[in-house]
Amino acid sequence: MSDPHDLVAFLDLGWQRLTRGVADRRAAARHPVFATVSSDGAPEARTVVLRGANRHDGTVEVHTDGGSDKVTSLRSNSRAQLMVWDDKAKLQIRLSTRVTILHGGDVADRWQNVPDGSRMAYGASPPPGTPIPNAHAYTKLASLDWFTVLTCRIESIELMQLIDPHRRAVFMANDDWTGEWRVP
Template structure:
């Protein structure tokens, strides 16, 4: 059987692209779309920066401002989906996750690793999403108190590769990541 039909190698490819997204600022997996459901039940998607990927833990990690809308959404429904399109291997990666929100002393070690220039992304007055009278009527705070780590516990990984022929597989944590082929 060729590598093209090796489901374990397909999962390896997905994890390779995810971990590259953490290490390489130019990698496609660096900026996944992060989708949640608002407290009103409406879909929300935004781009985030992938800060961690652990195959052994079955997690990926992103950082956010604790005052952002996604926090209220995740408190109402702790599920999120991350979606990546990686052009080079023509690979779509979809991660369905259950998210743990961590802040304060629990993430102090992570804050120490955030470059000074990037700290400006955490904390604003007024809080993100507040209506303001003009484009610059806010202050960035660079506040450790607003720095939030979202640990996304992966429940399933869906990979779809648009090569000839197309191939698609789904891997679930509850099944030990064995995976099964699906029609693309």
């Protein structure tokens, strides 16, 4: 183990776990919780699939159906938080972000890389969240028109590792990711 007091190494660990989540379907960071605030102020949280993690740009990316509640909420308030619990590393990662919503021609290149089976997640009739008379009273559309990319520009990264002794740090984009230790 590296020096437990080294902030840079701690941030490196967080990014290593995030990038692994993009590449490895079994990695803990593959399925973070994505939290937004609804237009009426209620918290909303759901599991998403991490599709990109770019340390250089300070962004992570998820894909969604453009008709989903999360997109509606993000149009009112572009802030979101992603949270990962990595049991193997005993590490909680919280990313506070501002989200840019991209769709249509802006994401056609990404759509080309979405496997046919996964395309079914993008587009439904009636739209997601609509009440239906039974569990299967909808049609999946597999449509580029509904494929939406959420680019999450990270404003802060909070890492908390529950090893003995616990440690916690916060890294801010506006401070060049210098970081500071916090009481866990």
